[in-house]
Amino acid sequence: MGPLQKKHLIITGLIILAGIFPFINQNDYWLHILTLSFIWMIAVYGLNLLAGYTGYLSLAHAGFFAIGAYSLGLLTVKAGINYWAALVLSCVITSVIGFLIGLISLRTREHFFAIYTLCVGYVIYLVIDKWDSLTGGVRGLIGIPAPSNIGPLSFESTLSQYYLVLFFLLATIFVMYRIVHSLSGRTFIAIRNSEELAGTIGISTMKNKLVVFVLSTFFAGLAGALYASFIRFIGPDIGYTTVIFDLLTYLLVGGIGTLAGPVVGTMLIVSVSQSLQFLQDYRMLIFGPLLTLIIIFYPRGIVGFFSDWYRKRQSTKLQSQKKKQVKSNMDDEDLHEDRVKEG
Amino acid sequence: MEILTQQLFNGLTIGSVYSLVALGLTLVYGILHIPNFAHGALYMLGAYVTLTSMLLWDFNYWLAISISIIVVGLLGVLMERLVFNPLKNAPPIHDKIAAIGILLFLEAFAQLMWGADYRSMSTPYGEVVNIFGTTVTMQRVLINVGAVIVMITLYLFLKKTIVGSTIIAMAQNRKGAHLVGINTNKVAMLTFLISGALAAIAASLSAPINLVFPGMGHLVILKAFVIIILGGMGSIPGAIVGGYILGFSESLGATYISNDYKDIIAFVLLIIILSFKPQGLFSKEGV
Amino acid sequence: MFIETKELTKQFGGLAAVKNVDFAIEKGKINAIIGPNGAGKSTFFNLVSGSYRPTSGQVFYKGENITNLPSNKIAKLGVSRTFQTTNLFEQATVLDNVIVGHRLRTQSNLLDAVLRTKRYKREEKQCRDKAMEVLDFTGLTHITDQLAGSITQEEKKRVAFALALATDPEVVFLDEPAAGINPGETEGLAELMKKMVKKGITVCLIEHKMQMVMKLAEKIMVLNYGEKIAEGTADEVMSNKKVIKAYLGGDASA
Numbered sequence: 023m024g025p026l027q028k029k030h031l032i033i034t035g036l037i038i039l040a041g042i043f044p045f046i047n048q049n050d051y052w053l054h055i056l057t058l059s060f061i062w063m064i065a066v067y068g069l070n071l072l073a074g075y076t077g078y079l080s081l082a083h084a085g086f087f088a089i090g091a092y093s094l095g096l097l098t099v100k101a102g103i104n105y106w107a108a109l110v111l112s113c114v115i116t117s118v119i120g121f122l123i124g125l126i127s128l129r130t131r132e133h134f135f136a137i138y139t140l141c142v143g144y145v146i147y148l149v150i151d152k153w154d155s156l157t158g159g160v161r162g163l164i165g166i167p168a169p170s171n172i173g174p175l176s177f178e179s180t181l182s183q184y185y186l187v188l189f190f191l192l193a194t195i196f197v198m199y200r201i202v203h204s205l206s207g208r209t210f211i212a213i214r215n216s217e218e219l220a221g222t223i224g225i226s227t228m229k230n231k232l233v234v235f236v237l238s239t240f241f242a243g244l245a246g247a248l249y250a251s252f253i254r255f256i257g258p259d260i261g262y263t264t265v266i267f268d269l270l271t272y273l274l275v276g277g278i279g280t281l282a283g284p285v286v287g288t289m290l291i292v293s294v295s296q297s298l299q300f301l302q303d304y305r306m307l308i309f310g311p312l313l314t315l316i317i318i319f320y321p322r323g324i325v326g327f328f329s330d331w332y333r334k335r336q337s338t339k340l341q342s343q344k345k346k347q348v349k350s351n352m353d354d355e356d357l358h359e360d361r362v363k364e365g
Numbered sequence: 366m367e368i369l370t371q372q373l374f375n376g377l378t379i380g381s382v383y384s385l386v387a388l389g390l391t392l393v394y395g396i397l398h399i400p401n402f403a404h405g406a407l408y409m410l411g412a413y414v415t416l417t418s419m420l421l422w423d424f425n426y427w428l429a430i431s432i433s434i435i436v437v438g439l440l441g442v443l444m445e446r447l448v449f450n451p452l453k454n455a456p457p458i459h460d461k462i463a464a465i466g467i468l469l470f471l472e473a474f475a476q477l478m479w480g481a482d483y484r485s486m487s488t489p490y491g492e493v494v495n496i497f498g499t500t501v502t503m504q505r506v507l508i509n510v511g512a513v514i515v516m517i518t519l520y521l522f523l524k525k526t527i528v529g530s531t532i533i534a535m536a537q538n539r540k541g542a543h544l545v546g547i548n549t550n551k552v553a554m555l556t557f558l559i560s561g562a563l564a565a566i567a568a569s570l571s572a573p574i575n576l577v578f579p580g581m582g583h584l585v586i587l588k589a590f591v592i593i594i595l596g597g598m599g600s601i602p603g604a605i606v607g608g609y610i611l612g613f614s615e616s617l618g619a620t621y622i623s624n625d626y627k628d629i630i631a632f633v634l635l636i637i638i639l640s641f642k643p644q645g646l647f648s649k650e651g652v
Numbered sequence: 653m654f655i656e657t658k659e660l661t662k663q664f665g666g667l668a669a670v671k672n673v674d675f676a677i678e679k680g681k682i683n684a685i686i687g688p689n690g691a692g693k694s695t696f697f698n699l700v701s702g703s704y705r706p707t708s709g710q711v712f713y714k715g716e717n718i719t720n721l722p723s724n725k726i727a728k729l730g731v732s733r734t735f736q737t738t739n740l741f742e743q744a745t746v747l748d749n750v751i752v753g754h755r756l757r758t759q760s761n762l763l764d765a766v767l768r769t770k771r772y773k774r775e776e777k778q779c780r781d782k783a784m785e786v787l788d789f790t791g792l793t794h795i796t797d798q799l800a801g802s803i804t805q806e807e808k809k810r811v812a813f814a815l816a817l818a819t820d821p822e823v824v825f826l827d828e829p830a831a832g833i834n835p836g837e838t839e840g841l842a843e844l845m846k847k848m849v850k851k852g853i854t855v856c857l858i859e860h861k862m863q864m865v866m867k868l869a870e871k872i873m874v875l876n877y878g879e880k881i882a883e884g885t886a887d888e889v890m891s892n893k894k895v896i897k898a899y900l901g902g903d904a905s906a
Contacts (some may be wrong), residue, residue: 079458126636129643132457133400133598137590138639140402141632144587148632152625197766204765205776208752216739222701223819224727224756233762263583267469274462304477310470314463318451321459322743333799 040188050180057184059292060191061249066272066284067194068241074279075202076234077214081266082123082139085146086239088261090116090246092150095163095256105170109247116243117236124235128228131217143266151258162257166250183252190248194241195285202281210234214279271309274316277323286324370499372616378505378574380612381512385567386585387592387604388519389560395536395599396556399449402464404564405586406471409579411437411565412572413479416486426489433565441561442554450553475579488573508570515566516605519559523601532556536599584628591635653712654679654854655700655731655823660709662695669695671878672709677823677871682849683856684869686889688898692878693858694736697825701733702726728756732821736828738812742801746792746811747783749800753818754782779818786817789851790844806837813844817853824848826857830864842868866890874898 044053065087073079093112097103103111127138150157157163169177169186177183201207209230212220217227250256259265276287295305320327390404414436418429444467452460490503523529535552568581575581592611596603611631619627655677662670670692677683685693698704700711702723710719718726740749758779764772787796790810795803800811809829816824826845830838842864845855859865865872866886874882874895882892889895 073458077456077458079461126640130639131643133394133398133461134594134639134643136461137400137594138635141587141591141635145629145632145636148626148629200766200768201762204772205752205755205758205760205779206762206765208748209755211741211744212752212755215741216735218703218723219735219739219815221723222703222727222733222735223753223815224724225752226722226724237762267465270462270465271469304473306469306473307477310466310468310473313466313469314448315466317455317459317462317466318448321455326743 037192044181044184053180053184055292055296057180057187057252058249059288060184060187061245061252062269062272062292063191063284063288064194064248065242065245066269066276066288067198068238068245069269070273070278070284071198071201071210071241072234072238074273074283075207075214076210076231078128078231078235079136080139080235080238081136081263082127082143082146083238083242083269084263084265085143085261086116086120086242087246087249087265088146088150088256088258089119090243091250091256091260092157092163092246093243094247094250095166096156098167098251099163099165105167105251106172109169109244109251112247113240113243116246117240120239120243121232121236124232124239128231128235140263143261143263147258147261147263150261157258160258162255163250164255166254166256168254169251187248187252190244194244195281199281206230206233271313273323274313275323277325277327278321280322280325280329283323283325290324367499368620370497372620373613374496374499374501374505376613376616377609378508378612379616380609381509382567382571382608383585383588383592383612384605384608385512385515385563385570387589387596387608388516388601389563389567390586390589391593391596391599391601391604392532392536392556392563393560394593395601396532397445397449397553399460399464400590401560402461402586403444403467403471404560404589405582406468406475407437407441407561407564407582408568408585409475409577409582410440410471411561411568412486412577412581413475414565415569415572416484416577417479419486430566430569433569434562437565438558438561441557441564445554445557449557450550472579472582479579481579483576483578485576486572490573502574504573508574511566511570515563519563520601528555588631591631594635595638654714655856656712657696657700658710658712660696660699660711661707662692662699662704663707668707668878670699670706670875673875673878673880675873675880675883677854677856679854680849680852681854681870682845682868683854683871683873684865685856685858685873685875686860686862686865687875691875693875694827695878696875697733697827697858701731701825724756727819727821730820730822731825732816732819732823733825734812734816734827734829736831738808738815740800740808740811742799744800745797746800746803746807747780747787747796749811750783750787750814750818751779753786753815754779754820756819757782782818782820783814786814789817789847790814791840806833806840809833809837809841810844813841817848821853823854823856826855828858828860830859830861838864 043056047053065083069080069083090112093115094108097108097111098105101108123142127135127142130138151159153159168183171177175182177186209220209225212223212225213227213230220227246260249260272287272291273284274287275291276285277283291309298305298308316323322330386404386408389407390401393399393401393404411433414433415426415429418424418432419426424432448463448467449460452463488504490507492503493500494503494506495501496506521529523533531547531552532555535547535549588611589608592607593600593604595610596605596607611634614630614634615627618630622630653676657673657675660670660673660675661668673696675685675696685696687693695704699706702718702721702725706719710717712718713726713729713731716729718729718731721729758775760769760772760775763769764775784793784796787793790813792807792810792814795807800808803811813824813826813829816826829841829845833841838861845857845868848855857865857869869886872882872884872886872889873880874889874892876894876898881894881898882889884892
């Protein structure tokens with residue numbers, strides 16, 4: 023069985039596992055945690071496309087997450103719009119704001135971009151926190167409805183929301199897979215490696231960066247909107263810098279610039295956090311140094327570590343196979359020579 | 366009129382604190398090209414160490430500040446050795462993430478050690494004095510005078526001593542400095558030491574008029590970044606002038622525009638600057 | 653004229669890195685720019701390929717003024733270049749690294765990529781075929797599936813050539829192609845350049861290794877302190893007094 027088939031088998035297995043999980047585990051609490059993890063994963067995928075594949079570390083994505091969440095909350099609670107229309111609109115609103123911010127912020131690079139986006143994120147948080155009349159300020163926004171029925175499908179229960187979010191997650195992963203393994207994906211990676219080189223092979227760096235930025239805010243907004251309708255209550259703290267640091271931790275631990283990284287990192291950190299419940303606010307005592315150590319020793323996270331290890335094993339296998347082949351060839355020649363001598 | 370002078374004095378005081386924090390940040394940036402996101406955590410720890418020394422061991426204010434300077438300075442050196450030095454040749458995204466990791470750790474650490482509560486720091490300089498017709502507390506005067514003394518000392522150190530001039534040399538050209546035999550590792554450590562010490566001084570001086578809590582560094586560090594972009598990344602005079610500009614605009618903005626949104630002023634300023642000058646004001650790059 | 657610069661000048665702060673340089677690159681030949689360290693060779697390259705904007709002066713490509721075009725537009729017109737160090741994506745294969753080189757000749761967008769439309773499939777094949785073609789041309793077919801991080805310095809240079817060639821250029825600028833490799837390998841690269849010219853691609857290179865340039869280049873320009881001090885064939889340049897002085901370290905202005 024080739025490595026590609028193996029990979030497909032693992033992926034299919036995981037999807038099936040995610041599909042039947044609610045039947046194996048009847049515990050509503052774990053279903054809740056898992057659904058939340060899926061929502062975070064969608065946001066982390068958005069961040070990954072930008073920071074991991076294109077090389078632009080955005081620290082504003084908690085802000086875009088919050089924009090998505092508040093758009094949905096306000097559209098459904100205050101404007102009374104149908105849930106699905108509000109969901110689409112929330113993503114559109116986040117993307118449009120993302121487009122405008124990207125247009126300006128992407129003119130900056132490296133440190134400036136990180137600082138700029140950190141400040142943008144903070145401004146978004148402050149606006150949500152202070153704009154009492156619209157957002158409810160520190161009191162937050164309550165009574166956000168669950169997704170409304172589609173024909174016979176109802177999304178009131180935790181179980182149905184689990185499947186809904188899983189659906190969006192799988193769609194996100196599918197889109198990411200297609201993008202990363204495409205000419206566009208290669209273009210983004212070229213920009214990450216060297217913007218100067220990318221320019222000289224004819225790539226319009228600004229246009230491509232903007233596309234990535236908007237797309238990544240789209241996914242942050244989608245995650246935010248799903249979060250709002252799942253938790254039913256949102257406060258300004260979902261836009262605070264701690265959220266972007268959480269997302270970054272998920273991404274880094276799993277593997278920045280890898281396709282499986284967001285899933286691996288989020289699952290791992292969330293489940294470890296669950297078993298370290300007693301730590302609560304002190305979890306960063308462990309995750310902070312972890313983040314630093316990983317970036318020093320395994321910059322491509324767990325997934326990067328394993329794929330390097332796997333590749334190394336493959337190549338040594340290949341080499342030893344080659345050696346064996348060469349050896350057997352030599353043996354053949356020896357035999358031949360012997361025969362010649364004998365003859 | 367009295368409100369105006371009061372607000373100007375407030376601006377001066379806030380500006381002094383900002384300048385000290387921004388100085389530490391700009392020194393590290395100038396020499397190592399690291400935007401040290403963990404600098405705010407050093408600031409926060411500076412306040413806690415001073416507070417603890419005063420409460421726990423009953424040290425007087427100045428002794429407590431000295432201890433804080435040493436502790437936080439050494440912490441800076443440790444950060445350089447353990448984290449930033451190994452990442453010297455890594456892609457630019459890495460040192461930023463590493464700094465964020467340190468920041469998260471130090472904040473959680475502070476919360477574990479001292480709790481999440483807001484605390485206040487007492488000061489022996491609580492009395493009220495009258496200057497130019499405005500009444501101010503002695504502590505606020507102390508912040509301004511202290512900041513100026515620190516800035517002058519730093520200036521003399523950088524300009525008049527050999528060690529100081531190596532820092533300047535390295536800030537201008539790291540490779541060149543290495544070629545003429547400057548021990549770049551030592552300079553890097555020294556810079557982090559100074560940067561930590563400045564953060565400790567700023568925090569210890571301002572803590573009595575503010576509150577001490579684990580997240581106290583968040584806003585300060587963000588604003589310090591705005592300041593050094595305003596004043597030119599790596600520029601020492603820029604950090605000082607930028608600090609005071611922001612201090613004044615905030616205190617005047619709080620009075621005449623809106624107290625709620627005064628914290629936004631800095632960021633709006635930054636967004637405007639970077640929108641027009643993506644490399645920051647006073648960028649050296651010719652292209 | 654194929655490529656022509658007119659009074660090209662670039663100043664950094666108060667210093668002129670390139671000063672009033674008039675130079676013509678001749679079609680179908682190997683052109684070379686030489687000069688001592690810091691003579692402004694790389695800056696000149698960056699000006700022609702659109703990485704820098706000149707302070708004054710113009711660059712013409714086939715009669716068209718390309719002075720203020722961004723580098724990606726210049727690349728589309730058929731001007732390609734390599735860098736002294738090539739940042740390859742080390743975790744990907746050589747082939748994967750080169751495929752993106754033909755991206756500029758394709759139209760498909762993100763939506764095509766997600767939906768895998770007909771256009772996308774056609775263009776991906778087109779890029780893949782192009783990559784294989786240039787890898788074959790540069791003699792790299794045996795390492796197409798190796799990781800870019802695991803290949804030798806000389807192979808990396810060849811990959812950089814391949815990447816530049818994948819853009820379907822009419823002219824390729826090579827920035828010190830022989831830096832950091834041994835004489836035998838240099839010989840191989842020289843052969844490759846000749847092969848490129850034979851295929852109708854104009855070559856212009858910056859090089860420190862004088863022997864290589866003198867043997868290879870049909871037209872040479874010598875820069876010193878940002879100014880052109882000589883131009884012509886190898887023999888003409890070698891016998892030029894200014895050039896000898898510049899290279900022997902004498903006072904060039906004397």
